[in-house]
Amino acid sequence: MSAVLIDGTAVLGRHLKRIRHAPAIVVMTHTMPIAFLLFFGYVFGTALAMPGDDYRPYLVPGLLVATAANGIMTGMFTAAQDSHRGVMDRFRSMPMSRAAVPLGQAVADLLTTAVGLVPLMLVGLAMGWRIDGGAPAAVGAFGLLLLFRFATTWVGILLGLASRSEEAAGQLGSATFMLPLLSNAYIPTDGMPGWLRTVAEWNPISAVTTALRDLFGNAPVPEGAAWPVAHPVAGSLCWSLALLAVCVPLAVRRYAAPEG
Template sequence: MTTTRSPIAAAADLRDRRPNALREGLLIAGRDALHQIREPWGIVFGLAFNIMLILMFGFLFGGAIELPGGGDYIAYLLPGMFALTMLFGLESTMTAMAEDAKRGITDRFRSLPITSASVALGRAIADLGSSALSLAVLMLGGLLIGWHPTTGPAEITVAVVLLLWLRFGLLWLGIFLGLTFRGTGATTAVQVLVWPIGFLSTVFVSAETMPGWLGVIAEWNPVSATATAARELFGNPTGATSGWLAENAVVAASVWPLVITGVFLPLAATAYRRLRR
């Protein structure tokens, strides 16, 4: 005997089969997270490197660095390092996307009835999760060496959200580069470029101690905006006593990642659709 399904049930079945970028992205993020768990050394060495930078600048050079407006250098340094950590590891995202494309894994995903944004979104979610873990470890390490926030839970939560928001925007840059440039030379180039971008900021020193033109460049760095906003929200010394960034750091830290995402998310989606082995 043949059973006839009602139109409502059929429509519901069709809705279940429709591509869902978020659901598919979460599934792919689970796959990427398993790879990170099986090969955790990249995250471990990245954390060790960041901790080394904190100890070196905080205890080796920190005694010689004076902040405009005064304040403890460790309290100034730690939020900056949290922001810098959101920039470091960008080449890992790039490499992972490039390797999946080279090995044909991306082509297998392309053959499935899923949205074109799902693969990139899955990588972004997985990397954002590992970044959140790294940030938590660094914050715990900061507490152990004397750093502490002086504001309430709401401000601290906003600071953490802004830090991860910066990471989210930068991930789309890494995904776009990974889908566009797949040679080892491209990865090396990104690793080299990350350093001047990270250091030409207010992570380690205040922009007010730099030559005028260099200070302006440092203030307009997205990493500087997030670092200054995090310091302000954590209640730490900002090293900014005047200027636009001193008064609008939270706004700048909110807008910069939005701009980066708005530029590189569509570019990443286009690069994925045009991808060929």
Template sequence: MSTIVQALGDGAVVAKRNLIKIKRVPDLLVFSTLSPIMFVLLFAYVFGGSIQIPGMDYREFLMAGIFAQTVVFGATITGSGLADDIQKGVIDRFRSLPMARSAVLIGRTTSDLLNNVIVIVVMSATGLLVGWRIHSSFLEALAGFALLLLFAYALSWGMAIVGLMVRSPEVFNNASFIAIFPLTFIANTFVQQDNLPTPLRVFAEWNPVSAVTAAARELFGNTNPLFPKPDVWSLQHPVLTTLIWVVVFLVVFVPLAIRQYRKAVSR
């Protein structure tokens, strides 16, 4: 028990260090916020007129997908930050301190979770300006935001593994985009998965990003009761599916990330 408490305490110190870094280099937060705002405006005003969602405003259909895409991209900050710390020798200095080995990873993922909170708040304001509305209760909406952040936190541990394996932040950015772009675009984020070719539709139906997007739409009340119900279990129960993915990610990625951290600091 004392080991867990120590790890959490040390992780809080590392998280504070990362947040101070954002305060001193505000460009990190500015550009991570501007990107999703651009996506909202681009899809709402440029592509929105060409994409028809029967029975509902495309902007209400869109926002859950933008939220999901944004938190997934936000999770990549974890890997990029770790790759940068390794390159600059910061991890080696952490290693010389009497701190838990998992503290660096706990602090990194926690600070990036808080960064995602800020981005979601800004995005919500942007969505309201372009016509998005929440049609569910306050608690359901809060659960929707919490589920998005929980999914991003679990995914950030996977990004941590990649960040600890590569040699530089530039390599990580290239490697992560190869995985992130198919996950966020071959999904129900911007279009209905039923309109995709069969191989892509099957991938989209079981894509974890599709599950969290559908869960957010359901919890925000951005659904159309006239839509035919999905044929697959994952989208019939998107909230439960998302929680299952979160548990799987944490069970698999957390021990692997800690193991990779031990290897990375020794090279």
């Protein structure tokens, strides 16, 4: 375990330096959610049944979770880039823990995301979003959000290591943009057709979004929803831990034996 932590810290430092030398990518990644917040909040909000003043506080938690779900895309692209440019091969030739390399990438992404969420929340506060659920509940909400980001990053790392090329990883990563649209991140699910509502409510994004809205005091838990949404905190934990339990060992195994 100590070797994993020591080697993982070294890889973490490498990824943080990499991010520092490519600030344009970081800025673009973290300004897009703000652009979506402004667009959805002031354009789509006027077309929905709920007034704009009610929709914007409803929207902010959804965009926070959508940003966390983007860990699939960033994790996939970064892992694929390192894999197909020979960086992973150089790491494999070194006497270091096999788990350290994907772990360092995942932790670096988590730290960057935690910092990058601050501007989005500040814009949300300026638009009328408030944290009304109390400090302990808010801390729990942020914990769930970061845990979900950590889990989705491991999903992306696994897919990136399994990808055939950087281009394929980029195309598949772009397709993950659809995931928040098939959830309650932007609109309530109670107006959807029955089959589509079931799909949306079993989307992990819906459970985490509902948990954040409930913990922040922005919206109550909807009645008659599927189990992950009806029990959003438990559903969020179950989804995040299940993704980690599946993807972490598979990603480490894939990194250690890429030819398999």
